[in-house]
C-alpha cells in the first residue's frame with residue numbers, strides 16, 4: 001500500500017471524528033541536468049532554498065508539506081509520491097520548464113483534482129504561455145504563495161509568518177544557507193535577473209539575526225544573496241558587524257557569499273569580511289576580455305582589472321571563486337581557448353569553478369540582440385539553454401565549438417595543466433590561506449575535470465549516447481519518456497518547448513510573451529480604477545509591476561495601494577494585492 005492510500009484512510013477517519021484533515025502539499029524543485037547524467041548532487045554547494053521558503057507559506061498545523069529537490073536527489077520517479085498531494089508546487093530555473101510540465105502530467109493523471117502551482121524564473125520568463133498548463137502560474141516572489149493558498153483553500157491554511165522550513169531539508173547538508181537580500185542592483189545584459197526587472201531588496205538586520213540564531217552552532221554559512229555587497233555600503237558594514245559578533249562567540253565556523261566586482265575596489269571591505277569569518281567569495285568574472293565585458297554590459301567588472309581583484313582577495317586571506325562564459329557566436333574557438341590558457345598560466349590565480357557557453361536567457365537584452373541579429377539556431381529547445389549546448393550560430397564551424405564544449409565538460413585536454421596549476425596555487429597561498437581554504441581551491445580541479453567525484457561521490461555517471469552539443473540536433477534527455485502512461489490530455493507535455501522554428505524565428509509558444517524581434521510584449525495595461533477586496537471605496541494601484549488575471553473579474557497585482565484621496569496604504573510598501581474590477 002502506497003503512502004497515498006494510507007493517508008486517504010487517515011483523512012477519512014479524521015473527518016469522521018470531526019477533525020479537519022490536513023492538506024497535503026508537495027513542493028518540487030525541478031531540474032534538467034546540464035551534463036545530462038542525472039546523478040543526485042547531494043554534496044553540491046550551493047543548493048536552492050526555494051522549496052524551504054515556499055513551504056513556510058503553509059500553515060504548520062493545517063498542512064503536511066513534503067519537499068523534493070531533483071537537483072539534489074535526482075529525477076523524481078516515485079509514483080506514490082506524485083499521487084499523494086492535494087497541491088503540487090513547482091519551482092525551477094528556465095531550463096526546468098518542460099520538467100514542470102512532466103510533473104503536472106504525472107500528478108494530474110494520478111489525481112485529477114490536484115491543484116498545480118508553478119513559479120520561479122521559468123514562469124516569469126513565459127508568463128502568458130505558462131497559464132495554459134498550471135492552475136496558478138505565479139510571476140511574483142515566494143510571498144505570492146500566500147495569495148495562492150488563500151485563493152485555493154482560504155487564508156486559514158496559510159502561515160503569515162512565512163518562517164522557512166529548514167526542518168524539511170534532508171538530514172545531511174554540508175552548509176547552512178541564509179539570505180539577506182533579493183535580486184541585484186546591476187543589469188548585466190545576459191542575466192536572467194535583468195530580464196525579471198525586479199528591484200534590489202534588503203531584508204532587515206533583525207531578520208538576519210533571527211536567521212543566524214536559528215542556525216546550529218559550528219556550521220559553515222553560505223549566503224545565497226545574488227549580490228551580498230549590494231548598493232548600500234552602510235548596510236553591508238552593518239551585516240558584517242553582526243556577523244563578527246556571532247563569529248567571535250563561536251556561533252558559526254565561517255561564511256561565504258556572492259559579491260559583485262565593485263566590492264573589491266575598497267580594501268576595507270575585504271578586511272571587514274575576513275574579520276567576520278568570511279572564508280570564500282564568488283564573483284562572476286565572465287571573461288578576461290575587456291571588449292567581451294563591454295558587450296555583456298558588465299561595466300562593474302571594468303572598474304578594476306579582473307586579475308588585480310583576484311589577487312587582492314587571495315592576499316586578504318579569502319578564497320576567490322569565479323565562473324567564465326564563452327560566446328562562440330561572437331568569438332572564434334581559438335580566442336576562447338586562449339582564455340583557458342590565460343588563467344592556467346597566470347601566477348597565483350585560482351581555477352574557475354566552471355566555464356559555460358553564454359546563454360541567451362529569454363527576456364534579457366542579450367536574447368533580444370540574438371533574435372534581432374538572427375543568431376539563434378533553428379529548432380532551439382528551451383531545455384538546451386543550459387550553457388553546455390550550442391544555441392547560437394557560431395563564428396567557427398559548429399563541430400569545432402562542439403569539441404570545445406566537450407572540453408569544458410571534463411577538461412580532458414587540459415587535465416595535466418589543471419593539476420599543475422592547482423599545485424602552484426596551493427604553494428603560492430601557503431602564507432595567506434588556511435589548509436581548509438587551500439583544499440577549497442583544489443575542489444575546482446574536480447569541478448572542472450570530474451564534477452561527479454565531488455557532487456555525487458561513489459557514483460559513476462553513464463554518459464549519454466549520441467550527443468551533438470548543438471540544440472538543433474541534440475537528442476532529448478531520458479526524462480522526456482513518461483515513467484508510466486499519462487492521460488491523453490497530457491501527452492504533449494512530454495514534447496520539448498521550442499524557442500525557434502525551422503527558420504530560426506520565435507515559435508508561436510514564445511510569441512505569447514515576446515515580439516517577433518525578441519522584445520517582451522507589453523504587459524496588459526491594468527484597469528485604472530479598482531476596488532480592493534475588503535475596501536468599500538475604490539482604491540488605486542500605483543505603479544503595478546505585473547498582474548495575473550485570475551478570472552474574469554479579479555487580478556493579482558504587486559504595487560502600492562493608494563486610497564481614493566491618494567494616501568499611500570501600508571506606508572508605501574509594495575504588496576501583493578488581490579483586486580476586483582469595480
Ligand code: SF4
Pocket residue numbers: 184185186187188191192193194226227260284
Ligand atoms: S552582477 Fe551578477 S547577478 Fe547582478 S545582474 Fe550581473 S550577472 Fe546578474
